[in-house]
Amino acid sequence: MIFKQLFDEKSSTYTYLIASARGREALIIDPVIENVNQYIQLLNELNLKLVKVIDTHIHADHVTGASKLKSITKCSTIMGDHTPAETVEIKVKDNEYINLDNLKIKAMYTPGHTSDSYSFLMDNYLFSGDTLLINGTGRTDFQNGNAKDAYHSIFNKLLKLPEETLLYPAHDYKGEKVSTIGKEKKQNPRLQVNSVDEYVEIMNNLNLKKPAKIDFNVSKNIVLGA
Numbered sequence: 001m002i003f004k005q006l007f008d009e010k011s012s013t014y015t016y017l018i019a020s021a022r023g024r025e026a027l028i029i030d031p032v033i034e035n036v037n038q039y040i041q042l043l044n045e046l047n048l049k050l051v052k053v054i055d056t057h058i059h060a061d062h063v064t065g066a067s068k069l070k071s072i073t074k075c076s077t078i079m080g081d082h083t084p085a086e087t088v089e090i091k092v093k094d095n096e097y098i099n100l101d102n103l104k105i106k107a108m109y110t111p112g113h114t115s116d117s118y119s120f121l122m123d124n125y126l127f128s129g130d131t132l133l134i135n136g137t138g139r140t141d142f143q144n145g146n147a148k149d150a151y152h153s154i155f156n157k158l159l160k161l162p163e164e165t166l167l168y169p170a171h172d173y174k175g176e177k178v179s180t181i182g183k184e185k186k187q188n189p190r191l192q193v194n195s196v197d198e199y200v201e202i203m204n205n206l207n208l209k210k211p212a213k214i215d216f217n218v219s220k221n222i223v224l225g226a
Contacts, residue, residue: 001020015029020102027051057114058116058143058218063221093109094107110154111150112148113139132154134178135184139208150203151196163181163185
C-alpha cells in the first residue's frame with residue numbers, strides 16, 4: 001500500500017492519498033482546490049491512476065478540489081449519502097465499503113460537526129474528517145451541527161474501535177500528524193466527560209469565530225468546488 005499525508009498551510013487541512021501498490025489505483029480524501037496541481041504531480045511521480053476522490057463532509061474553511069480532480073483524471077466523486085451536494089457521483093451509506101483494488105474502505109456515518117459528516121476506516125487507519133481531532137473534536141455550531149449527535153458519533157462509534165487504530169483527522173492546528181484511539185481516550189480533553197449533557201455544555205460554550213469566507217466555501221463545496 002502507498003500512503004501519503006499532505007498538508008495545506010492556509011486552512012490547516014490534511015489531505016490523504018491512498019493507493020494499492022498492485023493495481024496502481026489511487027484515492028484522495030479531502031483535497032484542497034489550490035493544491036490540485038501538487039496532487040497530480042505526486043500521482044505522476046508515483047505512477048498512479050486516481051480513480052476516486054472522497055470528501056468527508058461539506059467543508060467550511062476551504063474549497064474542495066474534487067471537481068477539478070475529476071475534470072483532469074475522470075475519477076469518481078464520493079461522499080456520504082447525507083450530503084446536500086447533488087453532483088456527487090457515488091453516495092455511500094453507513095457501513096458500506098469502497099473498494100480500491102485489494103483495499104477496502106468502510107464508510108461510517110458520524111454526524112455532529114455537520115449533519116453530513118462521514119468517517120472512513122481502512123484496516124487500522126481511521127480518517128475521521130472533523131468529527132474527532134487530535135486533542136480536540138470538531139465544532140458543532142454551524143451547518144446543521146449538533147453536539148448531541150457528535151457525542152454519539154464519537155463515543156458510540158469511533159471510540160469503540162480498537163485502541164491501536166490510527167487516527168488521521170482532516171485538520172490539525174498544532175502540527176500533530178497522527179494519534180490513536182487509545183491515546184485520544186486517555187488524553188483528549190474534550191473526551192474527559194461523564195455524560196452527553198456535559199459534552200453538549202462544553203461544545204455549546206466554545207464561542208469560536210466562524211471561518212473566513214464560510215458562506216462562499218460552503219456554497220462552492222455544495223457543487224464540489226466547481
